[in-house]
Amino acid sequence: MDKEYTKMDAGLLHLTNKKVLLKLIKQKGQISRSELTRITRLTPPSIARIVGELAEKDQLVEYVGVGNSNGGRPPVMVKFKNEGNYIIGIDLGATYIRGCLVDLNAKFISEIQVPTEINNGFEYIIEKVIQVIGKLESRVEDGEKIWGVGIGVAGLVNNKTGIIESSPDFGWSNINLRKELENRLNLPFFYDNSTRLMALGELKLGARQDLKNFAVINVGHGIASGLVVDGKLVKGEKGFAGEFGHISVDTNSPIRCKCGMNGCLEALASGHRISALAKLEVKNNNSDQLKQLSNGNPDLITAEMVVKAAKMGDATSIRIYNEITEYLCKGIGTISNLLNPEVIYIGGGISLSGKFFFDLIEQKKSNYLLPQNSNVQIVPSTFGEQATTIGAVSLVLKELLNLKLTTK
Numbered sequence: 335m336d337k338e339y340t341k342m343d344a345g346l347l348h349l350t351n352k353k354v355l356l357k358l359i360k361q362k363g364q365i366s367r368s369e370l371t372r373i374t375r376l377t378p379p380s381i382a383r384i385v386g387e388l389a390e391k392d393q394l395v396e397y398v399g400v401g402n403s404n405g406g407r408p409p410v411m412v413k414f415k416n417e418g419n420y421i422i423g424i425d426l427g428a429t430y431i432r433g434c435l436v437d438l439n440a441k442f443i444s445e446i447q448v449p450t451e452i453n454n455g456f457e458y459i460i461e462k463v464i465q466v467i468g469k470l471e472s473r474v475e476d477g478e479k480i481w482g483v484g485i486g487v488a489g490l491v492n493n494k495t496g497i498i499e500s501s502p503d504f505g506w507s508n509i510n511l512r513k514e515l516e517n518r519l520n521l522p523f524f525y526d527n528s529t530r531l532m533a534l535g536e537l538k539l540g541a542r543q544d545l546k547n548f549a550v551i552n553v554g555h556g557i558a559s560g561l562v563v564d565g566k567l568v569k570g571e572k573g574f575a576g577e578f579g580h581i582s583v584d585t586n587s588p589i590r591c592k593c594g595m596n597g598c599l600e601a602l603a604s605g606h607r608i609s610a611l612a613k614l615e616v617k618n619n620n621s622d623q624l625k626q627l628s629n630g631n632p633d634l635i636t637a638e639m640v641v642k643a644a645k646m647g648d649a650t651s652i653r654i655y656n657e658i659t660e661y662l663c664k665g666i667g668t669i670s671n672l673l674n675p676e677v678i679y680i681g682g683g684i685s686l687s688g689k690f691f692f693d694l695i696e697q698k699k700s701n702y703l704l705p706q707n708s709n710v711q712i713v714p715s716t717f718g719e720q721a722t723t724i725g726a727v728s729l730v731l732k733e734l735l736n737l738k739l740t741t742k
């Protein structure tokens with residue numbers, strides 16, 4: 335350890351130690367300075383100086399008096415300062431723009447949801463995002479601080495250039511979101527693909543932060559995934575790893591995907607596909623329940639209506655769900671046999687269908703899994719509808735804990 339450090343200059347060494355201490359204090363919640371000394375093997379004066387800096391300059395930790403002593407001097411206790419420090423998370427989706435203001439423990443302080451109204455075009459949508467951020471900013475009191483804004487966007491975000499190269503949901507290509515937002519936001523901001531952020535959110539803030547190998551599958555209007563292997567989010571060369579919706583699950587399918595290929599998982603098993611199949615059935619008079627739920631207008635049918643009808647026992651809706659879960663299990667089999675994850679989280683609108691949906695997945699999954707991989711657990715994502723906003727929060731939190739937002 336010492337050998338490695340001899341190559342660093344004093345400033346870099348200080349920064350490295352500071353990051354280690356900040357992460358340790360965050361992880362423990364509350365800890366004594368002497369315990370920090372014992373764990374890190376830094377000297378007590380170094381610990382006192384760095385903790386002092388984190389408390390006074392950065393306002394990220396605070397002293398909480400003295401703890402119990404075992405006869406010697408009572409230990410000085412410090413804690414991570416969640417309260418009064420906030421992050422804004424935004425989920426920029428094709429249907430809704432969701433925003434949340436959370437403390438550094440990801441506790442919700444405030445949230446907003448507005449329809450995206452995608453047909454009004456790019457400028458309108460960006461303006462709406464700015465307004466949501468502005469409203470959330472206004473809910474913070476004097477003396478409190480928002481450290482940054484994270485944004486999850488449905489599209490392929492090139493991690494090297496920041497360009498959204500393609501977003502079929504929005505009909506965008508080659509959008510420079512950084513350029514669009516930098517003159518209009520007075521906070522640091524970061525963005526990435528919404529599903530990759532769902533996986534980051536599970537990794538950093540989810541129910542099982544001990545997991546080293548897992549996948550998040552986002553089944554909503556489209557289908558994508560975020561993959562975590564050996565404790566790291568897989569990004570690939572440009573950040574496009576995980577485009578699970580575009581693996582072919584039926585090469586003979588006449589159904590054309592938005593990407594131009596035939597038989598993609600997204601074309602055959604997304605929320606869009608569920609409603610498309612149901613519309614066709616209603617037009618052919620094959621489901622009284624769906625007809626009723628949509629007030630006789632097939633164009634109003636949504637995937638939520640189909641699951642509702644299926645739960646009521648509608649044979650047509652059950653058949654549709656049987657078909658799409660079969661395809662999803664083909665995809666799940668591919669991910670499981672390729673990466674051997676311990677857990678597969680399913681997020682996105684379709685995952686909100688509940689037990690009915692997850693039971694179908696359980697019934698069918700073994701058809702596509704090696705027996706040795708069949709113990710993979712398939713569960714709903716930790717944060718439900720907020721999976722992307724919390725993922726976006728975790729993107730900012732990562733920067734904060736690496737002291738990228740403090741020491742400039």
Ligand SMILES: [Zn+2]
Nearest residue numbers: 580591593598
């Ligand atoms: Zn495709």
